[in-house]
Amino acid sequence: LRVAELTREAGNCVLLTLVHARDGTLPPSEAGAHIGLHLPNGMERQYSLLHAAAEPESYRIAVKLDPAGRGGSRYLVERVSVGDVIEADPPRNNFPLREDADTSVLIAGGIGITPIMPMIEVLDAGQKAWTLHYAARTRSEAPFIEALQGDPRVRLHFDDQMGGVLGIAEIVNSAPPKAHLYCCGPGPMLAAFEAAAREARVPPDQAHVEYFTPKFARSTDGGFSVVLARTGGEVRPVKGQSILDALRAHGLELASSCEEGICGACETRVLEGIPDHRDAILTERERQENKTMFICCSGSKTERLVLDL
Numbered sequence: 638l639r640v641a642e643l644t645r646e647a648g649n650c651v652l653l654t655l656v657h658a659r660d661g662t663l664p665p666s667e668a669g670a671h672i673g674l675h676l677p678n679g680m681e682r683q684y685s686l687l688h689a690a691a692e693p694e695s696y697r698i699a700v701k702l703d704p705a706g707r708g709g710s711r712y713l714v715e716r717v718s719v720g721d722v723i724e725a726d727p728p729r730n731n732f733p734l735r736e737d738a739d740t741s742v743l744i745a746g747g748i749g750i751t752p753i754m755p756m757i758e759v760l761d762a763g764q765k766a767w768t769l770h771y772a773a774r775t776r777s778e779a780p781f782i783e784a785l786q787g788d789p790r791v792r793l794h795f796d797d798q799m800g801g802v803l804g805i806a807e808i809v810n811s812a813p814p815k816a817h818l819y820c821c822g823p824g825p826m827l828a829a830f831e832a833a834a835r836e837a838r839v840p841p842d843q844a845h846v847e848y849f850t851p852k853f854a855r856s857t858d859g860g861f862s863v864v865l866a867r868t869g870g871e872v873r874p875v876k877g878q879s880i881l882d883a884l885r886a887h888g889l890e891l892a893s894s895c896e897e898g899i900c901g902a903c904e905t906r907v908l909e910g911i912p913d914h915r916d917a918i919l920t921e922r923e924r925q926e927n928k929t930m931f932i933c934c935s936g937s938k939t940e941r942l943v944l945d946l
């Protein structure tokens with residue numbers, strides 16, 4: 638992708654408009670989807686797309702400078718210029734919108750607003766009801782505040798003005814029974830949302846989360862074997878290795894991006910055995926079904942795991 642436009646947004650953010658570097662067509666972008674960027678500094682990072690389109694002419698992303706981060710956001714905020722070409726993975730959606738839901742309750746914290754923006758677009762186009770609870774530490778740290786404020790469906794919460802963080806349980810408890818709930822924000826907000834949804838017995842299929850940071854530590858203790866059903870062979874990850882590491886050491890070329898269980902690029906079908914799920918993507922139901930796993934971070938609860946590889 639080529640950087641076609643670069644503008645500044647509130648909260649130490651840059652907005653990047655990315656077009657096909659060779660004037661080709663871009664794959665469709667759904668609400669909630671993200672793209673993976675392979676940065677020239679060797680980092681791979683995922684960014685939510687700000688617009689949904691069947692035939693997009695460009696992708697737009699917002700990148701917030703994270704001073705404590707590992708350098709991905711710093712590179713994009715401080716070093717990227719118009720005209721630069723960045724290798725990218727096609728959109729992937731781990732946070733899809735249920736467009737048929739009559740009511741949606743959207744909860745965003747800070748830069749977590751990014752996947753919510755195209756959801757609002759799509760819900761408006763379908764004339765569906767929604768409310769947005771948008772929280773940030775301060776008003777100046779809230780990207781897209783100009784576009785959102787003043788809409789009666791948007792409730793703003795600034796921690797410095799309210800003397801504390803957004804009351805997630807209250808929002809979840811007061812949601813209409815059939816509403817679909819979506820939350821994207823920092824780890825503590827997501828944990829509070831998941832706890833509140835469990836407590837309020839929101840059906841798991843109606844509570845959706847998008848993590849930007851890992852939810853669990855990666856499983857790298859080894860002590861089990863991985864059988865490759867299609868290509869044959871058996872691999873035993875050793876201490877310090879993920880399944881992905883062990884398979885690569887065995888000579889397999891496998892897709893990955895974040896290697897932290899948040900992007901979905903390494904999803905692999907499980908044919909036998911019970912994974913030790915460490916990703917932030919699968920729903921509770923999917924975790925129990927054990928039909929699929931993310932081999933960059935998850936391990937095995939059984940001595941033997943048979944994968945569709």
Ligand code: FES
Pocket residue numbers: 892893894895896897898899900901902903904916931932933934
């Ligand atoms: S590489 Fe991102 S989930 Fe595994």
